[in-house]
Amino acid sequence: MEFTLALRACGIASGAENLGKGWAMAIETPGGDQGITKSPTGITGLDQVTGGGLPAGRITLLVGGPGCGKTLLAMEFLVRGVTDYGEPGVFIAFEETEQELRENVATLGFDLDHLIEEGGMHIDHVSIDRSEFEETGEFDLEGLFIRLGYAIDKVSARRVAIDTIETLFAGLPNEAIVRSEIRRLFRWLRDRGVTCVVTGERGSTTITRYGLEEYVSDCVIALDHRVTEQVSTRRMRIVKYRGTGHGTNEYPFIIGGRGISVLPITSMKLEHEALTERVSTGVGQLDTMLGGEGYFRGSTVLVSGTAGTGKTSLAAAFVNAACARAERALFFAFEESPAQLLRNMLSIGIDLQQWVDSGQLRVIANRPQTYGIETHLVDMHREIDDFQPRVIAIDPATSFTSLGDFFQVTAMVSRLIDYFKSKGITALFTNLTPGAAAVETTEAGVSSLMDTWVLTAVEESNGERKRKISIVKSRGMEHSNRIHDFLMSERGILISERAPSGEETR
Amino acid sequence: MSDDDGIESVEEFEAVVSEVGAGEGMYVLRLYMAGLTPNSRRALENIKEICEKYLAGRYELEVIDIYQEPVLSRGEQIIAAPTLVKQLPPPLRKFIGDLSDTERVLVGLDLKAR
Numbered sequence: 001m002e003f004t005l006a007l008r009a010c011g012i013a014s015g016a017e018n019l020g021k022g023w024a025m026a027i028e029t030p031g032g033d034q035g036i037t038k039s040p041t042g043i044t045g046l047d048q049v050t051g052g053g054l055p056a057g058r059i060t061l062l063v064g065g066p067g068c069g070k071t072l073l074a075m076e077f078l079v080r081g082v083t084d085y086g087e088p089g090v091f092i093a094f095e096e097t098e099q100e101l102r103e104n105v106a107t108l109g110f111d112l113d114h115l116i117e118e119g120g121m122h123i124d125h126v127s128i129d130r131s132e133f134e135e136t137g138e139f140d141l142e143g144l145f146i147r148l149g150y151a152i153d154k155v156s157a158r159r160v161a162i163d164t165i166e167t168l169f170a171g172l173p174n175e176a177i178v179r180s181e182i183r184r185l186f187r188w189l190r191d192r193g194v195t196c197v198v199t200g201e202r203g204s205t206t207i208t209r210y211g212l213e214e215y216v217s218d219c220v221i222a223l224d225h226r227v228t229e230q231v232s233t234r235r236m237r238i239v240k241y242r243g244t245g246h247g248t249n250e251y252p253f254i255i256g257g258r259g260i261s262v263l264p265i266t267s268m269k270l271e272h273e274a275l276t277e278r279v280s281t282g283v284g285q286l287d288t289m290l291g292g293e294g295y296f297r298g299s300t301v302l303v304s305g306t307a308g309t310g311k312t313s314l315a316a317a318f319v320n321a322a323c324a325r326a327e328r329a330l331f332f333a334f335e336e337s338p339a340q341l342l343r344n345m346l347s348i349g350i351d352l353q354q355w356v357d358s359g360q361l362r363v364i365a366n367r368p369q370t371y372g373i374e375t376h377l378v379d380m381h382r383e384i385d386d387f388q389p390r391v392i393a394i395d396p397a398t399s400f401t402s403l404g405d406f407f408q409v410t411a412m413v414s415r416l417i418d419y420f421k422s423k424g425i426t427a428l429f430t431n432l433t434p435g436a437a438a439v440e441t442t443e444a445g446v447s448s449l450m451d452t453w454v455l456t457a458v459e460e461s462n463g464e465r466k467r468k469i470s471i472v473k474s475r476g477m478e479h480s481n482r483i484h485d486f487l488m489s490e491r492g493i494l495i496s497e498r499a500p501s502g503e504e505t506r
Numbered sequence: 507m508s509d510d511d512g513i514e515s516v517e518e519f520e521a522v523v524s525e526v527g528a529g530e531g532m533y534v535l536r537l538y539m540a541g542l543t544p545n546s547r548r549a550l551e552n553i554k555e556i557c558e559k560y561l562a563g564r565y566e567l568e569v570i571d572i573y574q575e576p577v578l579s580r581g582e583q584i585i586a587a588p589t590l591v592k593q594l595p596p597p598l599r600k601f602i603g604d605l606s607d608t609e610r611v612l613v614g615l616d617l618k619a620r
Contacts, residue, residue, distance in 0.1 A: 127583050134614045137548070137603035142540035142587035143572055143579055150576035172586065172602075 036243045039087075039159070039195040042080025043073070045262030049247040050238060054219060059186055059196040061216040063208050064223030069234060069255055070199040072108065073223070074161035075101070076259050077197050079110045082120035087158035087195075090151040091123045094167035098123045108259050122151045128171030135173040141181040145188060157194060164199040169210050186215050207239065218242050224250070233372050236262055252374040261378045263415070273298070274476075279391070279426055280325075282317030285495035286454075289471055289480035295452055296476065297390075298424040300417050302447055304431035305456030309467055310488055311430040312336075314454065315393040316345040316352060317493055318428050322391035323355035330389040331363045332380065334399035338363040349492040362387055368399035373412050376400070381419065390425060397429040397446070413446045451475045456486065469495055533557075533565040533615070534594035538572050538579055540587035545604045549588035552605035560617050 038052035047053050054060045054077070064070050078089030093101055101123060102112045115121040124147060152160065165185075168178050189196050198216065200208035207213040213220055220239040227233075235250045253262040278293035287294040295301055301318075303311045319329040331352075333341050341363060342352050355361035364383055368376070384392070394416075400409045413429070420427040429450070447453055453472040458465045467486040471479045485496040537553055539546035550569065557565045572579040572587060582591060586602040592615060605611050612618035 124580065126585060128585065132598070132600045133586075134599060134601045134610055135603050135607075136590075136601045136610050136614075137606035138545050139586045139588065139603040140540070140543075140545065141585055142543070143538065143584040143589065144586075146540070146572050146576050147580050147585070150580070168585075 038244075039081075040085060041077050042084040043076055043260050043262065045251070045253065046236075046260070049236075049251055049262060050219075050241065051244060051246055054195060054197065055241070055243075056195050057193045058190060058218040059198055059216045060219040060221060061208070061212060062197055062199045062221050062223065063202050063213075063239075064199075065202045065225065068223040068225040069253075069260065070223060071096070071101075071163050072105065072255055073260055074163050074197045074199055075105050075110065076108065078121060078159050078161050079105070079112075079115065080259075081159040082115050088120045088155040089122075089159040089161065090148070090155065090157040090194075091121065092148060092151070092160070092162045093123060093125045094128065094162075094164055096163075097125045097127075101125075107257075108255070109257060110259075119155055122155045122157070124148075124151050126167075128167055130171050130173070133171075133173060139174075139177065141168075141178075141185070144181075145185065148185075148189075149192075152192065152194065160189060160194045160196045162196065162198045164201065166200055166208070166210050166212065182212070183215050233374055254375050254378050256375075256378060256382075258382075261381075263374060263377060273424070275299075275424060280318075280321045281314070282319070282321035283314070283493045283495060285484070286314075286469070286493075289469075289484065289495070290452070290474055291477040291479055293477075295426060295474075297426050298421055299426060299451035299475070300420065300449065301426070301428040301452045301454065302431055302450040303428060303454045303456065304447070306458060309456035309458055310469075310486060310493070311456060312341070312395050313345065313348055313350070313488055313493055314456070315395050315428050315430055316341070316350050319361060319391060319393050320345075320350050320352060320355070322426075323352075323358075323360045327360070327390040328387060329355070329361050329391040329393070330383060330387055331361065332392070332394045333363055333365040334368050334394075334396060336395075337365050341365070347490065348488050349490050362389075373400060373408055377412055377415065380416065384419075384423070384425070392420065392425055392427045393430075394427065395430045398431050410446055414449050417449050447472075531564050532594060533561050533592070534568075535565060536568045536570060536582075536591045536593060538570050538582070538584045538587060538589045538591070541571060541573050543587070546588045548604040548606060549590065552608070552611070553590060556605070556608065556611055556615075560612070560615075 037056040038050070038054065039056035040047050040053035041050075062070050062073060075091065078091055081087040081089050091101070096104070105112060112121065112123070116123065126144065126147070148160070151157065165182060168182065169175060172178050186198075198212065200210070200212045202222070203209040203211070207220065207222070219241045222237045222239050224235045224237070225233075226235065234253050234255065236253050237250045238246045238248065251262050253260055275296060275298040277297040278295065279297050280294040281287050281290065303314050305311050315331070319331055322329045331341070336344070338356075342356070345352050352361060352363075356363065362383070366376070366379075371379075397413060400412060417427070429446070431446070450473075452474040455470050455472050457468045457470075459468050460466075467488070468483050469486040470483040471481070487494040535553065535557070537549060539549060553567065557567060570578060572584060588602070588604060590601040590605060590611075592599045592601070595616070599614050601611060601614055609618070
């Protein structure tokens with residue numbers, strides 16, 4: 001093993017670098033890793049949950065039922081190895097031909113042809129047809145070893161994926177020989193010092209159908225594809241990872257247009273920086289209510305209230321102010337189309353169109369039901385990484401309750417908040433309170449996660465519906481404790497400077 | 507080379523046959539071995555014996571060391587060693603192992619009824 005470790009020592013540096021990507025603040029660093037060198041996968045999120053990647057120079061078993069993404073994960077590990085870490089790879093395909101593989105992974109944006117031409121990758125399709133074979137005595141699988149060795153030497157491979165080796169059991173007549181040869185193959189791969197991913201079908205009583213886990217003792221990752229309430233979610237769990245700590249939860253992952261993304265749920269730590277800079281709410285009097293200066297930069301704001309109390313308008317005012325400061329803003333609309341939003345906001349004197357035209361504002365409208373909660377989350381992450389906004393509005397965050405149970409939605413919102421904070425993004429969530437519920441209930445139960453909570457309401461008196469606004473809480477600043485009147489007109493949003501009772505605001 | 511390297515057409519079949527220079531009953535065999543392991547050595551001895559006994563004068567046996575010819579073994583989809591491939595007469599058949607099970611070899615070579 002010393003030999004392997006020495007060889008792989010160069011992998012440490014790139015592994016550490018990779019930890020800084022994407023989920024920068026999100027790393028759960030499992031301690032005591034001195035014994036193991038890790039090979040970063042380059043797959044979003046996977047390096048976080050594994051604490052830096054797969055065991056370098058060893059074998060990782062990837063287990064799952066049909067259609068759970070084993071082949072794609074194995075392929076992405078190789079592709080990222082070539083493109084991100086300069087490690088050539090060999091893919092041994094027992095099930096798909098080279099052509100099928102190329103086509104299948106093209107959807108993830110991987111151009112295998114290019115990689116193969118450049119000499120970074122070699123794909124070998126091994127076809128085994130049992131009906132062709134006649135067993136006539138003792139044999140070994142030296143032919144397979146030679147092919148693999150030839151492929152590894154051809155591209156100087158550092159990474160190998162074998163998908164799926166269990167085909168040998170079905171294809172060859174003598175199970176005892178196959179078993180001992182697979183054991184020998186794994187030992188041989190370790191001796192060659194390549195980092196290897198082997199896929200296997202999930203078994204009903206054992207982890208894999210043919211008990212491959214007996215031979216792979218380094219790392220086992222299980223993939224799963226479940227459908228709950230018509231929404232499908234892929235999940236990943238690290239069953240075992242010898243010699244290192246690792247995340248033990250089930251992590252949702254998606255297969256998107258740019259590969260696989262794993263979402264670490266619990267790896268977030270509460271250690272974001274607290275910024276003292278303030279940003280305007282976009283409504284002068286609301287700034288006054290918040291100690292005269294508005295929200296903290298990088299804080300999270302909740303605007304909740306029943307229908308028609310002006311939540312979206314407050315979100316628009318906030319976004320408008322950010323754009324006026326020459327910042328970029330992202331508006332996620334889950335109830336209105338962009339055109340509808342722009343028209344409605346123009347009616348209260350907020351011209352968002354100019355910011356869309358100048359490229360400072362991007363409005364992303366989606367029906368929440370379009371896809372599952374994890375997909376939304378990953379999508380939002382991608383938009384944010386792409387656009388790099390300073391300010392985000394999500395209108396309304398409550399839409400997600402139609403997609404999952406209370407726990408899931410809360411988990412999602414808390415993940416989003418952590419992500420925003422890690423990037424210093426000021427975020428405003430609106431939250432619809434159902435008419436019958438207590439005004440201070442938020443559907444997703446997220447109010448405790450928020451730094452500032454603005455409550456809007458409608459009061460019926462003297463044959464008139466009057467809008468009211470108040471600050472329920474605002475961490476770290478002095479704020480008004482009064483209920484203020486709140487008016488919306490073509491001139492914009494107006495909040496009474498004095499409390500209706502005539503007392504001074506604080 | 508196609509996956510099974512089978513004979514695809516009549517023309518191809520005839521071309522191969524005429525190349526071999528014999529008519530019906532001609533056997534074209536290829537033995538893929540992994541160097542000189544005990545299994546490979548036994549397979550070579552066994553097939554030579556079978557050929558001399560049953561196919562004297564009407565066989566062609568080519569021995570290929572897969573260590574020397576990795577590309578060829580890829581094309582033929584050779585994974586086990588030793589592997590004997592019966593290329594002619596059709597159908598194409600692969601025998602894996604040291605060929606010590608003479609009965610099976612003879613049946614597979616259509617030299618003995620099943």
